[in-house]
Amino acid sequence: MPTSTNEDPDDQNIQRREYSDSRLKVLRAYEKRWEEEGQLPFSAVVMEGMGPFSRGKIWSYLWDLGAEVSELEDATGPDVLVLGRERVDMDATCRLLRQREGERLRICSQEMLLGWSMTGVDPNKRPQTVDTFIEGHPALESVRSYLDGRWPGTDPIPSSGEGEAGEFGPKESPLVRLGYTVGQDGLGRPSRRDLLHEAYELELDSLPGNYAEEYIEEWGPAESGVRLKRIANHLAANCRNFRGRENDYSLAISHWEEDLRWLEEEFYNPLTYGFTWPEMQ
Numbered sequence: 643m644p645t646s647t648n649e650d651p652d653d654q655n656i657q658r659r660e661y662s663d664s665r666l667k668v669l670r671a672y673e674k675r676w677e678e679e680g681q682l683p684f685s686a687v688v689m690e691g692m693g694p695f696s697r698g699k700i701w702s703y704l705w706d707l708g709a710e711v712s713e714l715e716d717a718t719g720p721d722v723l724v725l726g727r728e729r730v731d732m733d734a735t736c737r738l739l740r741q742r743e744g745e746r747l748r749i750c751s752q753e754m755l756l757g758w759s760m761t762g763v764d765p766n767k768r769p770q771t772v773d774t775f776i777e778g779h780p781a782l783e784s785v786r787s788y789l790d791g792r793w794p795g796t797d798p799i800p801s802s803g804e805g806e807a808g809e810f811g812p813k814e815s816p817l818v819r820l821g822y823t824v825g826q827d828g829l830g831r832p833s834r835r836d837l838l839h840e841a842y843e844l845e846l847d848s849l850p851g852n853y854a855e856e857y858i859e860e861w862g863p864a865e866s867g868v869r870l871k872r873i874a875n876h877l878a879a880n881c882r883n884f885r886g887r888e889n890d891y892s893l894a895i896s897h898w899e900e901d902l903r904w905l906e907e908e909f910y911n912p913l914t915y916g917f918t919w920p921e922m923q
Contacts, residue, residue, distance in 0.1 A: 683764065684721035684748065690714040690735060691726030691781055695752050700724075714738065722748045724755050725781040732781070732883055736788055742799045749794065751779050766795045778918075783879050792857060816861060817841055817876060819850035824897035834901055841873055842909060867915030870905070877902050878920035885923070898922075 687709050689697060704711050712720070714734050723738065739747075750758065754765045754775050765771045772793060776782040786793050792800045822837045823829055829837070841849070845864045862868025877898045884891040899922055906919055 683758075684709060686710045686712070686718075686720045687722045687724060688712050688714050688717040688720040688738070689724045689726075691728060691730035693727040693752070695756070697726065697752075700752060700755070720747065722750060722755070724750050724752060725779075725785070726752060727780060730781040730784075732784055732788075735781070735785065739785070739788065739799055744798050746796070746798050747794070748796070749782070749785060751775055751782055753779075764796070769793075769795065780879070780882050783875060784883050787876065787879055815876070816849040816851055816858075817873070824901075825891070825894035828894070828897060831897075831900065834897065835904055838873065838901060838905060839908075842869055842905075867917060870909055870915060871917050871920075874902060874905055874910075875920050877905075878922050881922040 685708075687704055689701060689711060690713075691697075701711050712718075714731065717738060723735075725735065748764065748766055750766070754772070757775075758764045765775055772795065776786055776793065789800055794800060817837070820837050820841055821829070822834060822841070824834065828834070843864055846858065846861060849858065849861060851858075860868075861872045881895050881898045881902070884895055902920075902922060910919060912918070
């Protein structure tokens with residue numbers, strides 16, 4: 643293993659007899675790949691959330707390979723943040739991102755981490771690959787939204803800017819710039835839908851705000867499936883992010899849910915647009 647140890651290999655094999663054959667195969671695949679690199683590509687990992695794999699098993703593999711692994715609340719200078727699909731504390735996650743602004747922190751799903759370890763290639767080094775992992779992953783989509791669409795990859799964590807009151811998403815998103823708001827002090831249903839319709843129909847260069855090119859391109863051409871998917875994912879991520887939080891966001895969530903259903907009925911055709919409508923839960 644690529645760790646500094648004086649243990650006899652036979653002693654290590656004895657310790658691993660309790661592992662199942664499948665676990666040993668995976669562990670040895672980790673070791674083989676990273677031995678070729680000469681060292682682990684990271685030394686400290688923080689894990690948050692659950693799924694789709696057993697967090698305990700991934701944790702034990704990383705420990706066996708010499709990495710220091712901790713819970714999010716105990717993290718001190720991690721190299722890698724691994725997010726599960728469920729039960730992710732986004733408040734704590736965003737606090738860590740704020741603390742690490744301007745510093746490098748690889749952000750991975752469990753799937754990305756396993757892909758990295760088994761192939762030796764960090765998905766964060768390949769934008770098209772990482773986009774595939776982000777799409778449909780609730781926590782990664784929330785992080786990308788929080789960072790104003792600027793996925794850090796292998797670069798330092800960018801500044802998130804000022805968020806709306808309690809919101810992970812950027813205050814300067816095109817929807818907010820157009821005036822779309824929900825909740826107690828938000829717009830009524832007709833006004834919200836007029837703005838969503840406008841956001842769907844506006845040409846890309848007419849969307850309000852000054853954004854990085856890679857971010858605004860994610861909104862796609864006017865009246866396209868890309869544009870509709872971007873708006874729908876934004877609203878669906880808000881529903882997921884705010885559900886179950888300490889403050890009562892039930893009214894805001896109900897507005898996002900209503901508007902998502904309206905968007906689907908008004909514009910969505912799976913055969914035409916070729917994407918799956920996002921989940922609100």
